[in-house]
Amino acid sequence: MDGVPNVTPADAVAALRNPLAFIAARWTPTPRTVRRAALSALVMAVIIVVTGGAVRLTGSGLGCPTWPKCTDDSLTTTSAMGFHGAIEFGNRMLTYVLCAAVGWAIIAARSEKPRRRSLTRLGWAQFWIVMSNAILGGIVVLVGLNPYTVAAHFVATTALITVATVMWQRTREGDTAPRPLVGKPVQQLVWFMVAAAALLILVGTVVTGAGPHAGDSSEVERMPLDWETVAKAHAVLAWIVVSLTFALWFILKAVDAPKNPLDRTRDLFLVLLSQGVIGYVQYFTDLPEFLVGLHMLGSALVWIAVLRVLLALRERPEGELPELPAQPYAATSSSIAGPK
Numbered sequence: 465m466d467g468v469p470n471v472t473p474a475d476a477v478a479a480l481r482n483p484l485a486f487i488a489a490r491w492t493p494t495p496r497t498v499r500r501a502a503l504s505a506l507v508m509a510v511i512i513v514v515t516g517g518a519v520r521l522t523g524s525g526l527g528c529p530t531w532p533k534c535t536d537d538s539l540t541t542t543s544a545m546g547f548h549g550a551i552e553f554g555n556r557m558l559t560y561v562l563c564a565a566v567g568w569a570i571i572a573a574r575s576e577k578p579r580r581r582s583l584t585r586l587g588w589a590q591f592w593i594v595m596s597n598a599i600l601g602g603i604v605v606l607v608g609l610n611p612y613t614v615a616a617h618f619v620a621t622t623a624l625i626t627v628a629t630v631m632w633q634r635t636r637e638g639d640t641a642p643r644p645l646v647g648k649p650v651q652q653l654v655w656f657m658v659a660a661a662a663l664l665i666l667v668g669t670v671v672t673g674a675g676p677h678a679g680d681s682s683e684v685e686r687m688p689l690d691w692e693t694v695a696k697a698h699a700v701l702a703w704i705v706v707s708l709t710f711a712l713w714f715i716l717k718a719v720d721a722p723k724n725p726l727d728r729t730r731d732l733f734l735v736l737l738s739q740g741v742i743g744y745v746q747y748f749t750d751l752p753e754f755l756v757g758l759h760m761l762g763s764a765l766v767w768i769a770v771l772r773v774l775l776a777l778r779e780r781p782e783g784e785l786p787e788l789p790a791q792p793y794a795a796t797s798s799s800i801a802g803p804k
Contacts, residue, residue, distance in 0.1 A: 488575040498583070499635040501565075501572035505590060506628035508558075508565040510764045513621055515555045517760040520672075521753040525609045525679030527552030531602035559598055566590045569631065580639055586631035593624045609680055611673030611687045618669050625764055629771045637780035644778050645722045650715060654774055657708040661770045664701040665763055671695050677756060695747060702740055705770075709733045712773070728776040732769040739766050 493501075519525055527541070527548035528534035534541050534553050541549035570587035573580065597620040604613045644651065674691035678684035713729045715721075739762035746755035 484571065484574045487571055488579070491575050492577045493572045493575050495576070495635070498572045498576050499632070501569040502583075502587075502628070502632040502635045505562075505565045505569040505587075506625065506632050506768075508562045509590075509621065509625045509628050510761070510768075512555075512558060512562055513618075513625075513764045514757065514761050515558055516618070516621070517757045519552055519555045520614075520679040521677055521757050522548065522551050523679065523681045524548035524551035525684075526605065526682065528556065528605065531605045556601075559594070559601075562594055563591070566594055573631075573635075582639060583631060583634055586627055586634065589627045590624060590631070593620060593627065597621060597624065609678065609684045611678075611685060614679065615669035615673050618672075619666070622665060622764075622767060625767060626771060629768050630775070633772070633775045634780075640780050642778040642780050645725060646716070646777050650712070650719075650721070651777055653708065653712055653715070654777060657705060657712065658770055658774055660701060660705050660708060661767065664698065664705055665767060667694065667698045667701055668763060671698050676751060677753070699743065699747075702736070702743065706733070706736050706740065709736060709773075724779075725773065725776045728769070728773045732766075732773050735762070735765050735769045738762065 519527070524547070527545060527550070530536060533539050534545070534549065534556075541553035566587065570584065570591065573583035573587050576583070597617065600613065600617050600620055604610070604617050607613055670687060670689065671691055671694050673687040674689040674694055675686075676691070678686060709729060709732050713726065713733060716726050716729060739759065742755055742759050742762055746752065746759055749755065
């Protein structure tokens with residue numbers, strides 16, 4: 465067994481001054497480790513969506529009635545606060561697990577050789593989103609679950625999922641300039657689909673803010689809208705995203721596009737169909753809590769699937785690419801598919 469290396473006072477000072485550089489100088493993770501670290505941050509971001517939904521759907525939003533303490537006199541939940549206090553406090557504690565996952569992703573990215581600043585920046589972006597969202601979560605409690613702040617809290621978590629998904633994808637790519645795999649028309653269609661999906665999620669937060677699940681058993685302010693009307697608008701947007709996804713798959717198939725964009729589009733279509741079934745069942749069964757929570761999980765998975773389609777439209781091979789002469793593309797199916 466190897467002995468523990470001696471740590472000199474100079475090493476200790478260096479570790480305190482710049483711990484990331486200290487670790488990076490002594491450890492080189494494998495590419496697989498970096499990918500797993502990035503994936504763990506993404507998984508924890510999705511879990512936070514689910515546990516946040518559990519807080520809301522069990523009426524535990526004010527289980528800890530203040531912030532940053534659980535009560536005025538206690539940092540943690542007390543036995544007198546019962547089930548709701550335990551649920552809310554447990555969700556707060558999971559934020560630390562999320563921070564650990566993001567921290568692990570930052571350390572792994574910083575220690576990779578050669579150093580990739582793009583990955584480190586994405587890791588730090590997640591950290592600051594988590595910190596900002598934790599403060600926003602405290603504001604949500606302090607203002608008594610105001611529906612607009614609750615919606616903003618969810619949108620911030622979606623932003624976290626966005627950055628985590630991009631970082632996970634980037635761990636499997638090189639740092640060369642992105643090379644498109646499809647033509648401009650297909651790229652424009654996908655960006656339109658991304659915008660429609662983003663609007664779908666935003667309208668979903670309005671449905672929640674106007675709906676019956678206020679997050680606490682007390683009288684909680686709701687958005688002054690007819691939630692059923694907003695829910696129908698949400699369903700229309702969902703069908704638009706489904707239609708765009710099907711059209712994209714058909715176009716990619718017709719122009720013989722690369723396999724990766726096709727596979728990611730198929731995955732998105734299946735996730736959307738599953739989410740649609742859950743959405744309609746929950747609507748016609750008076751919004752049972754379990755199905756609403758499952759729908760919240762589905763919203764995170766839909767957004768990840770949308771982002772994966774967008775990111776599949778280009779590739780970043782490892783190493784430098786040779787300079788290729790510019791080739792004008794005619795308005796044919798090959799120009800839609802993009803360069804081969």
